[in-house]
Amino acid sequence: MRVLTMSDSELDKLEIIRDVDLNRMPARAAAVVLGISERQVWRLLKRYRLQGAGGLISLKRGQPSNRKTPYDVRLAVMAVVRSNYADFGPTFAAEKLHELHDLSVSRETLRAWMIEDGLWQTRKKRRGRVHQPRYRRDCVGELIQIDGSDHRWFEGRGPKCTLLVFIDDATSRLMHLQFVQTESTFAYYKATRTYLETFGKPIAFYSDKHAVFRVNKPGGANTDGLTQFGRALSDLNIEIICANSSQAKGRVERANRSLQDRLVKELRLAGVSSMVDGNAFLPSFIADYNARFAKLPANPKDLHRAMTDRDNLDDTFxxxxxxxxxxxxxxxxxxxxxxxxxxxxxxxxxxxxxxxxxxxxxxxxxxxxxxxxxxxxxxxxxxxxxxxxxxxxxxxxxxxxxxxxxxxxxxxxxxxxxxxxxxxxxxxxxxx
Incomplete structure (x- = not known):
């Protein structure tokens, strides 16, 4: 006994053609129900009478799609990906294939090819512990997440260093990036001063519990409970909020992961190998990144406050x-x-x-x-x-x-x- 596997649409077609064969439905009515021509109904009826239900199974089953990309094109694309973008994500790799190699492949097609060749993992395999999302703030400048990412940004071409990241919570816009030797108070002083001179004073900064932001040893020298950076922000009437976990400041953490992928490769493609050249490269990277990934705020109002004559940044920082x-x-x-x-x-x-x-x-x-x-x-x-x-x-x-x-x-x-x-x-x- 032969077992046939049929889709739902093929089972519906079988019922209607059987009714036509038993004279319970005219061919014209069957054509209207199936959305095909009356001539096609007679063809299906003929195949049903000769082969039974198996004659209604699509002849394309198991055959390659007529719209499938030619195999030689796949070979050419994956050869370029293996030699230049083996550690890129499918979306980023598809962008570079189009920009630098004039190879237009959809990101989902490239994703499937990279998964088949072992260069990428499905989301299910990459998924870790689930954390509930937090709603974004409504306005630009309401909450700025800050963090330092210690990484081999220049790979083997330069020294290991830290990237200070300032990202707006409402829009996921990169507000400021800066390469520094290490995550220190004076490094944050310099980066924050550049931020304030560019955008003005936000309502609050959101950080981790690094010693730059939080006194982790109660009863120490700082009896007021403020670090040097916290005291500087207090002088400017800017709040500093410390998150209880890295997941709580997930937007800047996710941005760090994206930067450790995209920025590292962009620096490689541009031949950048030092912090000085890297800081010169960052403004153009920020503009491109924000054009691709920034969101519109729920409220268009900008809550940054303008600097005043009372804000003496030289003495503050x-x-x-x-x-x-x-x-x-x-x-x-x-x-x-x-x-x-x-x-x-x-x-x-x-x-x-x-x-x-x-x-x-x-x-x-x-x-x-x-x-x-x-x-x-x-x-x-x-x-x-x-x-x-x-x-x-x-x-x-x-x-x-x-x-x-x-x-x-x-x-x-x-x-x-x-x-x-x-x-x-x-x-x-x-x-x-």
Whole structure:
């Protein structure tokens, strides 16, 4: 006994042709129901009488589609993909095939070919733990997600570095990207200042619990509970919100994954191999990325606030610490002893808290009640070097910096000043 496999449409056709054969339905009515010509009904009836139900099964079953891409075209396309875009996603690879090789293949066709050849996995195989989505904010500038992505952005052509990412929650627009050596306070100072000068002040920044954004050791030196970056944002009336998990700030995390795919390959195709050239390349990449992936906000209002004369970014983006001035007009900061000139303002500050302003460009100012106090440095420093506490995921960057410093600098002498903070430039403690 032969078993036939028929589709739903073929079973419907069988019923109608059987009714025509038994004179329960005229051929003209059957043609109307099936949506075919009356002549085709008579052909189907003839095949049914000769072969039975099997005569109504489509003759194209098991045959290649007439619209199938020729096999030699598939071979040519996949040869280019294997040699140039083996680690690209289907969408990105299809774009580059069209732009650079004049090969027009739909992304879904290319996806199927890449899956067949083992260059891509189906979504089901790539799917991990499910997290419920959070609704976007309504307006641009209402919430800006920020993060640092430590990655081999230049692959083997340049050093490992960090990309600081600023992305708008309402639109998924890349607002600012910047390559830096490591994810530090001064790196965020510089990137945030560029952002504010370009767009204005957002309502809030949304970050992880990195030590730049959050005091992770209660009861430490910062009794107000704010980090240096948090204090700077507070001065500008910008909130800083720390997420409880990476999934909570999923938009910037997903952007990081996309950037580690797309940006790395765009840098490779453009021959970029340094942070300087990379930062010059980023504006054109941001424009192209946003044109492809940015969404329209639910509310067209832009909540960025304009900078005012009261927003002194030079003083805001500094490393500030308070010190008590001794009877001898001395204070210690960063393992260096400073002696203040015996001016009237300095003598009035004896026994009181003065503020040390450590600027990113290397200048250092000691200030009391908005008045700068002249000082000089005492060239005797501590010889005991405290061990730095470093997060595990930043260890590679720190070791690279230490190695570069050891290769570039001679051994320190007794008159050397304290080491620079990361991402500061210029000479240490210029009087300003």
């Amino acid at each position: 500094t490393w500030r610490v308070d010190r008590t001035l001794s009877q001898a007009l001395t204070l210690q900061y960063d393992k260096v002893l400073f002696i203040l000139e015996p001016t009237e303002a300095a003598q009035a500050a004896i026994g009181k808290r003065v503020t040390v302003y450590d600027y990113p460009d290397g200048r250092l100012v000691i200030r009391y009640e908005d008045q700068d106090l002249p000082y000089r440095t005492f060239d005797k420093i501590r010889q005991v070097k405290q061990t730095n506490v470093v997060e595990n995921k930043r260890l590679g960057s720190l070791l690279d910096l230490i190695k570069q410093s050891q290769e570039a600098s001679p051994p320190p002498t007794r008159t050397d000043k304290a080491p620079r903070r990361r991402d500061q430039s210029g000479h240490m403690f210029n009087v300003g």
